[in-house]
Amino acid sequence: MKNSTQAKATKLSLLDFKNVSTRTFWITSISFFMCFFAWFGIVPFMPDVVKDLGLTPDxxxxxxxxxxxxxxxxxxxIGKLCDKYGPRLCYTWLLMLGAIPVILCGLVQTPLQFLVCRLFIGFIGASFVITQVHTSLMFAPNIVGTANATSAGWGNLGGGANRLGMPIIAAAVIAFGVAxxxxxxxxxxxxxxICFLMGIVYFFFTQDTPKGNLKDLKASGEIIEGNKDQIGFLTVIKDYRIWILFLVYAASFGIELTVYGTMDDYLQNTFQLERVTAGNIVLSFALMNIFARTLGGFFGDKFGKLKGLRGRVLFLSFILTVQGIMLVTFSLMTSIIVGFIFLILFSLSVQMAEGATFSVVPFINKKAIGAVSGIVGAGGNVGAFIAAILLKSKSAVAEKSAIVASEGLGEEVIKNAQAVASSAAVSQGYLLIGCVVLLTGVIALAIKFSSEDEKIADIELKKSLEDLIPVPVKS
Incomplete structure (x- = not known):
């Protein structure tokens, strides 16, 4: 029996389309981009949806x-399904089935129908997990962090690109006579x-591992990393390291989603920026995913070469701490120029922390890469949910108090009082969240690897580095 890790790509050759790892990298990144594009696609149109369907604020x-x-x-x-059926089939079905609620969202006639579609559209957000599983199976230890971070970062762009892309699509259909x-x-x-068509592309132009598809490899007796069924899900979730990484991803990706989701209003209320200006600033931070996540994975791999698996954890802890410091400092800023600088540094560090997280994930349990990726990935959304509830509740209480205190003083005075109260409440929320991120950076140090794990990782790393050395051609 041969292990499929022997054929993993040892470098990220972006233009080598004949290489199955490179081809898979591009297709999975584009699929991830389209899923996030569709997932958040309705956001630019929410004022139209509210008007058309008569949605209440609630x-x-x-x-x-x-x-x-x-x-x-x-x-x-989806993580567990990837372990059982392979990422190729899971992504194919996710794209094709996930396309249904996206299409139906454009056909809804009532608020209830819209809410149901939004619930099921959220399922395509699981595309992130499949992307990370597939790149983990395709790339060797010396480059896996960089590959994971880059595919995730470029896919995440879909969540920001829709602010430009969806209005362009709307303008195009209007040009064809649509009201x-x-x-x-x-x-x-x-x-x-487009999501549905990407599912067809995924099925025909990718495979589960560099050696072939999971079903065929199992039939031939091949050992397939990340797809062994000998380990149960209950055994996986008993590993404390997975839950630390769950918390880490909640403190990185979860906080990024929440901060960017509230930043437009915060910049307007705190620094008196125009809505368009504030929106463009937030969009520019989303576009940093082009390189920032990659940097996190790159440095995770570099520290892995220098200090082994412990080195990856040390860098993750460091960049999380930096992220917390940047957010805490930004929350205290009253100058737009200084605040903008720390907001840039926060954006850079939070995306690097996300990349660094998935430079550690592939080494936690190689018998269940999918399950581990799924749990850690879910942490991001849980973190976003909790942080959003915190900020909205603090802001709502502060605004209601401001309205009561300003009652009878005129609409403009009440509006300004609301803005000031919201700014102060969100600022306090950012400060609290930043402190939690700092604590998470310390907790991350508790992730440990056995001496046997370190030894195996070192052997695999040396093997992948040896594969990078060109073989001399005999004359």
Whole structure:
């Protein structure tokens, strides 16, 4: 029997499309991008949706919560399915079935129908887990952190690119004679169709491992890393390291989602920026995923070469601590220029922390890479949910108090009082969240690897580095 790790790619050659690892990297990154594009595709059109369907404020916020909640359960489930059936089939079905609620979202006629679609659209957020599983199976230990971080970062761009992409699609359909009020519906249908087509591409142009598809390898008696059935899910969840990484990803990706989701209003209320300016600033931070996540995975791999598996953990702890410091400092800023600098540093460090997290994940349990990735990935959405509830509750209480205190003083005075109260409440929330991130950075140090794990990782690393050395050609 041969182990499939022998054929893993030892470098990320982005233009070598004949290489199955490179081809899979591109297809899984594009699929992830499209899933996030469709998942958040309705966001630019929410004012139109509210008007068209008559959504109440509660229904509007419930639609956001439902989309995040659906993703949590889907991520927990999809990881285990990847271990059993392989990432190729899981991604194919996720893309094709996930396209259905995206398309139906453009056809809804009532608030209830819209809420149901938002719940099921959230399931395509599980695409992140499959992407990380597939790149983990395709790339060797010396480069796996970089590959994971890059595919995740480029896929995450879909969540920001929709702010530009969906209005462009809407403008295109309007040019074909569609009424402005109906453009959001056609845009969602188009996004869903693209996801469905990506499912077909995934099925025909990728494979589970460099050696072949899981089903064929099992039939031939091949040992397939990450897909052994000898270990049960209950055994996996008993590993404390998984739950620390769950917390770490909640403190990184979860906090990034929440901070960016509340930053538009915070910048307007605190620094008196125009809505368009604030929106463009937030969009620019989302676009940092092009390189920031990759840096986290890259340095995770570098520290892994220098200090073994412990080195990956040390870097993860360090960058999480930096992230916490940046957020705490930003929360105290009253100058837009200084605040902007620390916001950039926060954005850089939080995305690096996300990349560093998945430079550690592939080494936790190689018999259950999918299950581990699913649990850790779900942590991000849980963190986003808890942080969002914290910020919204603090802001709501402060705004209500400001309205009561300003009652009878005029609409403009009440509006300004609300803005000041919201700014102060969210600032306190950012400070508290930053302190939690700092604590998480310390907790991350508790992740330990046995001497046997370190030895195996060292052997695999040396093997992958040897594969990078060109073999001399005999004359």
């Amino acid at each position: 229904q509007k916020w419930n639609s956001i919560i439902l989309a995040v909640s659906g993703t949590v359960f889907a991520r927990l489930l 402005d009020a109906e453009a959001w519906r056609y845009s969602m249908v188009v996004a869903g169709i």
